[in-house]
Amino acid sequence: MGNVHAYSAPAPPPPTPSASPYTKTETTTKGPSQEVENPGPLEEIHTKCKRSDYTASVTVANPDIIAGSGVMVLHYLQAVTPRLALGSELAYQKGPGIPGGEIALLSAAAKYTTENTQISGTLGVSGVHLCYYQKASSQLQIGVELEANPRMQESVASIGYQVDLPKSEVVVALFLVPLVVNLYQQVSTHPQDLQSKTRKNI
Numbered sequence: 509m510g511n512v513h514a515y516s517a518p519a520p521p522p523p524t525p526s527a528s529p530y531t532k533t534e535t536t537t538k539g540p541s542q543e544v545e546n547p548g549p550l551e552e553i554h555t556k557c558k559r560s561d562y563t564a565s566v567t568v569a570n571p572d573i574i575a576g577s578g579v580m581v582l583h584y585l586q587a588v589t590p591r592l593a594l595g596s597e598l599a600y601q602k603g604p605g606i607p608g609g610e611i612a613l614l615s616a617a618a619k620y621t622t623e624n625t626q627i628s629g630t631l632g633v634s635g636v637h638l639c640y641y642q643k644a645s646s647q648l649q650i651g652v653e654l655e656a657n658p659r660m661q662e663s664v665a666s667i668g669y670q671v672d673l674p675k676s677e678v679v680v681a682l683f684l685v686p687l688v689v690n691l692y693q694q695v696s697t698h699p700q701d702l703q704s705k706t707r708k709n710i
């Protein structure tokens with residue numbers, strides 16, 4: 509049914525004072541493992557600046573200065589109400605395998621947040637991307653992600669949940685492999701058929 513990961517959550521680091529009570533900046537970097545004898549290029553750099561009324565982020569993936577290739581995503585959300593934020597997302601990709609050598613896609617973005625629920629998504633020429641997060645209880649969190657591309661006649665859905673065991677530092681998370689469905693293909697709605705299709709993809 510999926511990959512189950514259990515691990516002991518390390519103690520959180522002590523909080524560090526920020527430059528402003530209304531500003532929060534995060535930077536994460538993902539690269540090859542240090543145990544690899546000949547590590548490859550850097551995989552991803554992500555920087556996010558969050559303030560009381562807006563959020564801006566920059567993500568650079570697979571940058572290769574020598575080959576002149578890579579992906580960069582700019583994301584901006586402006587709060588219009590305490591729960592609703594609107595903005596845009598700009599994705600830029602450059603590489604020898606891209607027609608014309610480079611491509612840029614602009615999408616509209618939105619996010620709606622409540623105490624236990626968050627719904628976000630983007631809409632552009634490349635299709636629709638929707639995310640749903642629900643904190644069902646203090647121990648259970650559920651997430652659903654859907655990407656649909658009408659031009660490719662294909663959609664991809666991912667489902668996952670996380671269980672925090674009470675009085676324990678053990679966290680169990682289950683992530684299902686994305687299920688690819690053709691938008692114009694007739695899909696049976698019988699539960700047993702859907703279960704068998706899911707097992708084949710997992």
